[in-house]
Amino acid sequence: MNLELLPQDCISYILSCTSPRDACRSGMVSTTVRYAGDSDSVWEKFLPSDYQEILSRLVSPMVFASKKELYSQLCRPLLIDEGRKSLSISKSTGKKCYMLSARNLSITWSSNALYWSWKPLLQSRFAEIVELRTICWLEIQGKISTSMLSPKTTYRAYLIVKFANRAYGLDYLPSEVSVVVGKHQSQGIAYLRRPESNRPCLERVCFLNRMEALRSKVSKGEERVPYEREDGWLEVELGEFYNDGGDEEVKMSLREVKGVHLKGGLVVEGIEIRPKD
Amino acid sequence: MAEVDTAVIKPEMMKSYIWLQTADGSIQEVEQEVAMFCPMICDEIIQRGMGSSKNNAITLPQRVNPSMLSLVLDYCRFHQVIGRSNKERKSFDEKFIRMDTKRLCELTSAADGLQLKPLVDLTSRALARMIEGKTPEEIRETFHLPDDLTEEEKLEPLKNITDDPRIRLLNRLYARKRKELKERERLKNVEVEEECVDDRSVDDLLSFINGGNEDSKGVGTSKNKKKNRRRKDQQKNTSSNHAIETTHKKESNCLKSVHDDVEINNNLQSSPSERSKLQDIQDDMFSPQANFEDGDIDDEFDPAIQEKIDREVEDFERILNSDWPERMLSLGRERKPTVISANGNGSLSRDVSCFTVPLLTYNCFRFHCDTHYC
Numbered sequence: 238m239n240l241e242l243l244p245q246d247c248i249s250y251i252l253s254c255t256s257p258r259d260a261c262r263s264g265m266v267s268t269t270v271r272y273a274g275d276s277d278s279v280w281e282k283f284l285p286s287d288y289q290e291i292l293s294r295l296v297s298p299m300v301f302a303s304k305k306e307l308y309s310q311l312c313r314p315l316l317i318d319e320g321r322k323s324l325s326i327s328k329s330t331g332k333k334c335y336m337l338s339a340r341n342l343s344i345t346w347s348s349n350a351l352y353w354s355w356k357p358l359l360q361s362r363f364a365e366i367v368e369l370r371t372i373c374w375l376e377i378q379g380k381i382s383t384s385m386l387s388p389k390t391t392y393r394a395y396l397i398v399k400f401a402n403r404a405y406g407l408d409y410l411p412s413e414v415s416v417v418v419g420k421h422q423s424q425g426i427a428y429l430r431r432p433e434s435n436r437p438c439l440e441r442v443c444f445l446n447r448m449e450a451l452r453s454k455v456s457k458g459e460e461r462v463p464y465e466r467e468d469g470w471l472e473v474e475l476g477e478f479y480n481d482g483g484d485e486e487v488k489m490s491l492r493e494v495k496g497v498h499l500k501g502g503l504v505v506e507g508i509e510i511r512p513k514d
Numbered sequence: 515m516a517e518v519d520t521a522v523i524k525p526e527m528m529k530s531y532i533w534l535q536t537a538d539g540s541i542q543e544v545e546q547e548v549a550m551f552c553p554m555i556c557d558e559i560i561q562r563g564m565g566s567s568k569n570n571a572i573t574l575p576q577r578v579n580p581s582m583l584s585l586v587l588d589y590c591r592f593h594q595v596i597g598r599s600n601k602e603r604k605s606f607d608e609k610f611i612r613m614d615t616k617r618l619c620e621l622t623s624a625a626d627g628l629q630l631k632p633l634v635d636l637t638s639r640a641l642a643r644m645i646e647g648k649t650p651e652e653i654r655e656t657f658h659l660p661d662d663l664t665e666e667e668k669l670e671p672l673k674n675i676t677d678d679p680r681i682r683l684l685n686r687l688y689a690r691k692r693k694e695l696k697e698r699e700r701l702k703n704v705e706v707e708e709e710c711v712d713d714r715s716v717d718d719l720l721s722f723i724n725g726g727n728e729d730s731k732g733v734g735t736s737k738n739k740k741k742n743r744r745r746k747d748q749q750k751n752t753s754s755n756h757a758i759e760t761t762h763k764k765e766s767n768c769l770k771s772v773h774d775d776v777e778i779n780n781n782l783q784s785s786p787s788e789r790s791k792l793q794d795i796q797d798d799m800f801s802p803q804a805n806f807e808d809g810d811i812d813d814e815f816d817p818a819i820q821e822k823i824d825r826e827v828e829d830f831e832r833i834l835n836s837d838w839p840e841r842m843l844s845l846g847r848e849r850k851p852t853v854i855s856a857n858g859n860g861s862l863s864r865d866v867s868c869f870t871v872p873l874l875t876y877n878c879f880r881f882h883c884d885t886h887y888c
Binding site: 239240241242243244247250251252254255256259262263265266267268269270271 | 577615616619622623626634638639641642645646647648649650653654657658659660661662663
């Protein structure tokens with residue numbers, strides 16, 4: 238008596254108790270196990286519970302022959318909600334991962350062409366990105382409801398940006414980043430500059446006193462360093478929160494409003510919310 | 515009708531017993547309240563009135579053998595007592611499933627047959643824990659499963675949705691291996707025929723080229739000649755397709771897959787690493803189903819695909835007809851800087867360097883785009 242002699246749905250049930258990776262690997266074990274592992278009952282369990290609703294929100298309809306295929310197709314970021322957001326699921330755990338496009342965020346003064354300019358960009362997955370021309374009040378906010386996310390997961394929010402060649406003034410003072418969910422708050426600071434540059438630049442030396450004075454006004458917090466992503470963008474961690482499955486609003490923001498100097502050259506793609514791995 | 519126990523009855527009073535018969539014919543007596551914990555037995559008693567005596571014992575499904583039955587009954591005996599705390603139940607469960615995999619499988623089967631969902635859950639989860647994180651080899655060892663996937667099944671092309679270069683490479687590797695397998699099989703059957711076909715097609719190719727050469731030189735080609743050439747083409751198409759394909763293959767293979775081969779050879783360094791690479795790639799992909807999007811040139815054993823490739827080759831042949839001899843000749847010539855000639859209608863000009871024009875403009879365009887953002 239071995240595993241093979243169990244009825245198919247028993248083997249499927251056993252595989253559905255493992256992880257998506259193991260269920261996929263089971264395809265290489267033997268024919269009965271492969272057949273059991275490919276069954277819809279296994280992959281239905283790995284898909285997010287509201288996958289039907291997700292399919293209805295997709296910008297371009299999806300064709301799939303089996304739940305397993307659907308799962309693998311959802312692992313790529315797909316545009317939903319008329320292209321204002323993108324959704325993907327984490328390959329190893331099946332948890333949802335969203336990216337809010339710049340249009341879906343509330344960026345102060347973004348409607349004024351003098352300060353921010355909207356344009357399409359090839360390297361972005363969304364139709365438009367927004368570039369900062371020049372401004373002294375930098376404030377970017379995003380909101381998402383926890384009911385859209387996978388329950389019982391710790392999520393992290395990241396601001397996805399690039400720095401244009403002409404970027405200036407963004408890193409004189411650290412920006413304040415925060416994530417607020419109900420009573421829980423996660424705060425920090427981030428210097429908006431490319432990760433490899435530690436610029437001991439002339440301006441800093443000259444205005445050292447002033448900088449010190451200004452910096453003391455900025456709220457303290459753990460420093461987040463921009464990190465280069467695989468898709469060529471940089472991500473700045475805004476904070477993390479735990480989603481226990483309720484229906485609350487998550488407010489994520491980045492602000493640099495304490496310094497009255499002009500800043501420019503920041504290109505914003507959006508805010509990504511993904512499970513902490 | 516069997517008597518029903520009530521909670522009021524004192525323990526000293528006589529309990530009802532149920533008779534159960536296992537597949538091997540042995541009949542045993544079991545306390546009713548314990549047996550009723552299993553839905554299947556419950557159904558049999560209540561709906562069909564079985565089990566009240568030795569003569570109409572409830573026949574259990576075949577996969578419930580006596581040793582498994584006693585295990586199941588132990589489980590039921592513990593859990594049907596209402597007063598136990600969750601902690602107690604949990605620790606009992608943990609101790610209960612400590613057994614070798616063979617017995618665990620049998621127990622799952624028995625519990626499934628008796629429709630005892632809590633026990634099925636418990637045992638399935640224990641088995642799932644044994645499967646998690648193991649390679650297919652290890653899983654086969656643990657559960658004594660046969661390695662009965664055919665070579666071809668294992669080498670099914672992987673769906674390359676994210677255009678992962680590793681998956682592309684692996685698909686090419688698989689396609690090559692599939693081809694080898696097919697070749698081996700074909701060689702076993704039809705060895706002599708293969709060689710003849712090859713020879714013929716080389717001759718065909720040469721005469722075809724020479725025939726084409728005559729026509730291209732003369733501007734005012736007579737219709738007859740063209741017709742003849744067409745007819746010759748038609749006849750030779752079927753036989754020279756193979757040749758054209760192999761030539762195309764050779765050319766493109768030379769051009770692009772030289773370094774691919776090197777990479778694939780690196781992958782094939784040692785079989786354990788290859789196997790682990792297969793594991794890693796398996797991790798990356800999610801459906802080992804037949805998929806010809808990534809099929810490329812190597813993938814030609816499917817007859818439908820073969821026809822499609824044949825048709826494409828014919829079309830390409832016709833386009834290339836006039837230029838073919840030029841190109842063949844110019845390959846022998848030395849390289850000299852040739853004037854770039856862009857054709858308005860995009861057709862292939864006599865000049866070999868026209869192939870470089872699109873490449874240059876593409877590169878310029880790319881560079882232009884890249885300077886904007888870093």
